[in-house]
Amino acid sequence: MKILLPVDGSELSLWAVRHAVELVRSGLQAHFVLANVQEPPTLYEVVTVHDAEVLEGVAEGAGRHALEGAEALLRAAGLPFDSVIASGDPAHTLIELAETHACQAIVMGARGIGALRAGLFGSVSRAVLDDSPVPVTIVKPPEPDAAAEALDEPAVD
Incomplete structure (x- = not known):
């Protein structure tokens, strides 16, 4: 099975990995x-830089940096993966990438906002969930104590 793992470099996206x-x-x-x-x-x-190649280089560098943590996790687990950096509207581009790479599923992080909306998804997660032609698993981060235990780190209050 081929699975798309969208990552943005955040700890939330690493929980999905x-x-x-x-x-x-x-x-x-x-x-x-x-x-x-x-x-x-x-x-x-665009107006201040005037050089499309510079802007592409900055985006490529930011993308490589965002992928580093996820790549390290998969390497440490000895799992096969490919990495891709794309540009565009995140939700639509992720769906296109899933189709282009013949992925049969997408596993991605959720984004809770504050205590009142902690159960709600981020806008990208929601759009992918709504529009994806393949199954999507949304991974919520564990509670702080469970997260610290999973990472073998002391919980911070």
């Missing part, structure tokens, strides 16, 4: 496609 690693440890055979989507440059950036 950890979840995918656990799926493999539980017996799933999978190859992963790590994906980072950089939004197109703003008009201000």
Whole structure:
């Protein structure tokens, strides 16, 4: 099975990668496609920089940096993966990447906002969930005590 793992470099997206690693440890055979989507440059950036190659280089560098943690997790687990950096609207681009790379599923992090909306998804997660032609698993981060235990770190209050 080929699974798309969208990552943005945040700890929330790394929880989705950890979840995918656990799926493999539980017996799933999978190859992963790590994906980072950089939004197109703003008009201000285009006007001030004047050089499309510089802007592309900055986006490529930011994408590589965002993928580093996820790549390290998959390497440490000895799992096969490809990495891709794309540009565009994140939700639509992720769906296109899943189709282009013939992924049969997407596993991605959720983004809770504050205590009142902690159960709600981020806008990208929601859009992918709504529009994806393949199954999507949204991984919520564990509670702080469980997260610290999973990472073998003391909980911080």
